[in-house]
Amino acid sequence: MTESPLLEVSGLCAGYGAVQVLWDVDLTVAEGELVAIIGPNGAGKSTLLRALSGIIPISAGSATFRGRPLGGVTIERIAGMGLAHVPEGRRLFPGMTVRDNLRLGGWRHGRAGAGDQDLERVLELFPALRDRLRQVVGSMSGGEQQMCAVARGLMSRPDLLMIDELSLGLAPVIVEEIMGRLPRIAAEGTAVLLVDQDVEQALTVAGRGYVLETGHVALSGESGTLLADPGVRRAYLGIA
């Protein structure tokens, strides 16, 4: 690949107040690529996504999206640039219907955008949502909520979709179903950066992966290589 990547992160440091969580993180995502970030709890995976979408400031290093720097840009603007973030815990608007949640997902395209076409596209990806359009999201199962959250992220036709802890608290069969959609999303042109704890699942769908450990990139490479690497298990269980 000769052109510059869609997302390029180099030497990124970030944290909360005086507390630094990420140390010198390097990472790239190319157009239409599906990349996984795995690592044990507290490794800084969510913090990385939060820094990229502007929720917390980048204290050192750089992150560029389509060549434009992300440091110091507000959350709203970054969302407007086509970088969608499906946050940990889904963070749907609990009192609203699925349809309203999805409509809000397409906010960046203004009154004209987020039309029926986008809706149709995400409903095709997640047909289970079609019958739920009028249902209030708070009353749905965790799996349906996660589908709705991913669909909401896609409504803005983003160039990069970042999903945080997709499998958290969900039954394996649901996880498999949602993860199974990700390659198609990537193939249709939206790159996906997936953060998850389910190593096997995440690396099965993703082409490449990064393993974070205590705020550093401990390992990175092709999914197949990582799956075979004993270092992954060491990062999680602390023993070989």
Next chain:
Amino acid sequence: MTSVLASSRRAWLPWAVGVLVLAAGFGLQTQLYTDQERVVTAVLMYVVLAQSWNLIGGYTGYASFGQVAFFGLGGYVTGVLMWQLRLPFWWALAASGLLAAGFGALIGLPLLRLKGHYFAIAALGVAEGTREVITNLTSVTGGGGGLTVPTFGADAPTAYLGNDGFYVFFLLLAAFAVLTVTLVARSRFGFGLRAINQDEDAAAAMGVPTTRVKVAAFSLSGLLAGLAGSGYAFQAVNIYPGPMFDVQITVLMVVMVVIGGSGTVLGPVLGAVGLQLLSEWLRANYTTYHTFILGTIIVIAVVLFPGGLVTYVRGGLRTGQWSLLTSIRRYRL
């Protein structure tokens, strides 16, 4: 106002300053005209009220918007006892303080279970409700028409204290309030309050019986406000439910504490003295615009020193950071 350990070497210093200020208070009295004496008396009363709010709102972190209930209750207990039962003021004063404290414990038990602003507004509801009850118990309280405390002649259970008398009364009461808060701040109880203010779960995990401690703080704050109300009722002679339970009095307590520095001993004193003197000065010199200017000052102070003046100065002395924009950077969206 240094930390307990650091001050242990010079522990006598704050006490010495306190005694000096008290003495200066007596000395000042001889230098004042009657009008000025009344103004300073009002300032001293607000020192008591601000410290009352400081205990529950500042130290414990439960912002009571109904604190005037204790003031009004104290005033009415004194008024009714002196008017209906011809009890001497000093008995009525004690009864007012105790009843206000008891009332604090009574309403504190259910109310202090509520968090944050729910507690604040429930307390407001209690204050407004108390006023309405007082207004409607006409046979006991005189109702909306108010009551008159007998002060002169054979009718009076205690002779009127006069300007000088009330000055001394409120000076001593203010000293008592400041002393109370100082002792609380340094005691085990004060540590409990501050722990509850910061994190109730963490406090409980360290053995602080949170409900008991909160209720005690509310009750003690009620005592202070009740005593102030009692003295105020005697001084005012004619009392009415509206002014005795005026929500503006509560708001003034909050403003004084927050602007001065909540959860400190000195902050509320500075807040009360500064704001009340400023208010009186504006009233005298800019009669028409006085509340407008006061409002402007509050707006500016809140934006620049949301943590209070004492906290700002202390932070500045400690870190050398005096930027006025720090809090804006922290709290803006």
Next chain:
Amino acid sequence: MSGAADTETPVLEVRGLGRRFGGLHAVADLSFSVPPGQVVGVIGPNGAGKSTFVNLVTGHLKPTSGQVLLEGQDITGEPPWKVARARVARTFQIVKPLRGMTVRENVAVGLLYGPDASRHSGAALRLADEVLERVGLVALGDVTPGELTVADARRLELAKALALRPKLLLLDEVMAGLRPGEIEPSLELIRSLSADGMTVLVIEHVMRAIVAVSDRVLVLHQGRLLTDGPPREVLADPRVIEAYLGHRYGRTHGADTDREQPRD
């Protein structure tokens, strides 16, 4: 470290402990006991119910079923402050320093209100230094918690717990977010507390810490007890690997573990 006879009254015993949130069983039918002086690791993937379990023991949550016994005494549903005064101390997963107070004052609260309540704040502040000494924080006594590093904030959390001079110490992820070099001193401290006879439950994600310090490991999964045994055995259990790394990882890689095990 362990060596506790089975006949001894367990320091902690839970019987059929459960807690529902709406339809979700955060903790279900949990039963086990811990003899005095043991260091027990409690592990499990995110959402396994570890923190809920701690909250049920300390009274921060009321169980919907079951009992908690402390040295044979039923303490189920007692308020947290009473549990604390019974010498059960805990740390919080998300540290809960008292931000408006100095580090020394933080610790003094526990000394003033804990089981050995001292009446005077001055005395408590002096005693606080002894506790801070133990966790290596004495030099920072006058600092407010906001200025502490992650590691020091975790130490403060520990110091607040130790101020109660506990019999039973529940450590809820005291090592999360620490850099590898910062973990060893914490482990050393846990060992020394155990040597003093304290019973310690270590709830942790950092596996190498669990392995290094525990006499025994409990694995929670979806609110239930998955396994209970010596650390190495537990971590080699395919079910545990599956719970952590995903449902297929356990199947494909579980076999390797059996081969590697004899190395130790």
Next chain:
Amino acid sequence: MSQFLQATLYGVLQGGLFALIAVGFSLVWGVMNVINIAQGAFVVLGAYLGWGLATYAGIDPFLGMLVAAPVMFALGYALQRFLINLVVNAPVFITLLLTFGLDLMLTQAMNIAFTANYRAIPTSYASRGVEVLPDVFLPLGRFLTFGVGVGVTLLLAWVMSRTRTGLSISATGMDRGAARLMGINARHVYGLVFGLGAATAGMAGAMYGTVGTFSPADAAHLTLISFVIAVLGGLGNPYGALIGGLVLGLIEAWGGQYLPGSWENALAFGVFVVVLLLRPQGLVGRSYYAARLEV
């Protein structure tokens, strides 16, 4: 019987106006977690706007409120964007003090501009009444204010749940961080909310002036009413304001009819405190409003 019906009718009519007085206060609190002490002053300012238009331009107050609304909206938007926004993330009683300062400024400014005298906005029709049942009269002016109050409150509810802008407001109130991740400009939304709060207060004020007298001194009482209604009904919810308004209107009307003195006020606050203790989220409120403000 007719006495009871008359009191009930009066209470319902009053409740509709109460709803409009409080709905903006409730919205601001629910979405922004700001307790706007200046709400009552906004209402009185609206009344003066209606009064001024009626007195100097001869505009009927029911049309005048359509002028008052955009003026008040602009004032509210600007206040939020340039002042309140500076401390909007501070603990709730910091913003409360700020709006208290604003309240002092506004009230005194009105005292200076309009004097403290009581005024009213007279119309030729407001004092007329229609006998709807034997001995039960429907006062025309109050009926109109009721209609406007309920109408505008329902309109606001519709805007909140059906329009794009309304959705963005609800979303920001439910989870500001997530709303910003959608690209919604939270600062602008806050400006809109405060503007809407001021605009509805202004309209309520113009209505208030047609059915009774007003002066700057009413501001504190009107804020207090808003407090009670918002909490009774549940924060951030226009339907809640409607229910809270009707409950308060009926308590006052029935209490005034059947209780001696002014015990109805004590009753109103009694109900208020009991509702708070039993259902802090309000009668129809949901607890998720203002739940997530960390980003």
